[in-house]
Amino acid sequence: KNEVEQSPQNLTAQEGEFITINCSYSVGISALHWLQQHPGGGIVSLFMLSSGKKKHGRLIATINIQEKHSSLHITASHPRDSAVYICAVRRLGNQFYFGTGTSLTVIP
Amino acid sequence: KAGVTQTPRYLIKTRGQQVTLSCSPISGHRSVSWYQQTPGQGLQFLFEYFSETQRNKGNFPGRFSGRQFSNSRSEMNVSTLELGDSALYLCASSGTGDGANVLTFGAGSRLTVL
Numbered sequence: 001k002n003e004v005e006q007s008p009q010n011l012t013a014q015e016g017e018f019i020t021i022n023c024s025y026s027v028g029i030s031a032l033h034w035l036q037q038h039p040g041g042g043i044v045s046l047f048m049l050s051s052g053k054k055k056h057g058r059l060i061a062t063i064n065i066q067e068k069h070s071s072l073h074i075t076a077s078h079p080r081d082s083a084v085y086i087c088a089v090r091r092l093g094n095q096f097y098f099g100t101g102t103s104l105t106v107i108p
Numbered sequence: 109k110a111g112v113t114q115t116p117r118y119l120i121k122t123r124g125q126q127v128t129l130s131c132s133p134i135s136g137h138r139s140v141s142w143y144q145q146t147p148g149q150g151l152q153f154l155f156e157y158f159s160e161t162q163r164n165k166g167n168f169p170g171r172f173s174g175r176q177f178s179n180s181r182s183e184m185n186v187s188t189l190e191l192g193d194s195a196l197y198l199c200a201s202s203g204t205g206d207g208a209n210v211l212t213f214g215a216g217s218r219l220t221v222l
Contacts, residue, residue, distance in 0.1 A: 033211065043198060043213040086151060094164045096141070096153040 003027050006087050006099035013106050019074040021102045023087030026068065030094070034061050034072050035086040037101070043086075046072070077106045110135065112201050112214035120220045126187040129217045133180050133201030139163075140182040141211070142174060145196040154197075157182055186219075194221045 005024045013019050023032070034046040047054050047061040049070065054061050058078075063070040074081055087099040113132040121127050133140050141164075142154040153166040157176035174184040180201075186193055196218050200211040 035211075035213075042215055043200075045200075045211045045213070048210050088151070094156070095166060096143075098151040098153075100150045 002100070003091075003097040004087055004089055004099040006085075006102050008102060009100065010103045011105070013077050013104070015078060015106055015108050017077050017106075019077050019081075019104065019106075021072045021085050021087075021104070023070045023072070023099055024068060025070075025087075025089045025097070027089065027097070028092045029089040030092055031090045032063055032070050033088040033090070034070075035088060037084045037086060039083075046085075074104075077104075079106045079108050082106050112199060112212050114197075114199055114214035114217050116217060117215065118218050118220075120222060121189050122222050123189055123191060125189050126185060127189060127219060128183055128185045129197055129199075129219075131182045131184075131199035131201075131214060133182070133199075134203070134212055137201035137203045137212075138180050139202045140176055140180065141200050141202075142182070142184050143198045143200070144168075145198060145216075146192075146194070151198075154184065189221045191221050194219060 003026050007022050032049045035043050036046050037043045049061055049063040058075045060073040082105050084101045084103050086101045089097050115130045139158045141156040143151050145151045154168055155174050156164040160176045171187045176182045196216045198213055198216045200213045202211050
């Protein structure tokens with residue numbers, strides 16, 4: 001069983017739609033990261049969460065520590081949001097574990 | 109300021125050889141972590157260094173090793189290469205205080221083992 005489970009694996013949306021990507025984890029964590037990876041490999045860290053909610057532009061990330069669950073929301077999606085979104089948790093012992101990623105395609 | 113720099117960007121090796129990859133962190137960052145990304149296994153944590161000491165290690169065989177220098181630059185080495193070591197190797201650096209958990213990734217080194 002993976003320590004980090006993401007859903008959905010693949011997601012296609014029309015431009016302007018509201019998008020939610022979910023992440024569940026099974027271990028105690030000190031922090032959860034949402035990462036974005038565009039074709040070609042470069043990874044950008046979008047958020048680092050240890051509690052509550054963070055917002056940056058059209059992106060919102062929430063975490064519920066008790067339920068071991070986090071969501072990444074994209075409001076008013078745009079084709080440039082097309083990428084793979086990866087949930088990563090930093091375990092209390094400091095190791096990182098990664099979800100398998102959600103491949104998002106936003107159609108104009 | 110300059111980002112995280114990884115060299116080389118691409119390399120091809122044959123089975124049994126060894127390879128050394130380099131990572132220069134953002135100036136002032138003392139923590140460097142390494143990751144392997146493959147289509148089959150996704151992203152996996154290799155190890156993390158802070159102030160020249162290995163702080164954490166993932167579940168990889170002893171063929172994978174690393175070190176960090178006094179200027180925070182880090183290298184990772186893979187000995188006796190196997191076909192399955194073909195992957196994108198990424199490093200990330202992070203700072204201290206409020207920036208301690210914020211990762212900045214390099215562009216990666218793509219290794220092909222023939």
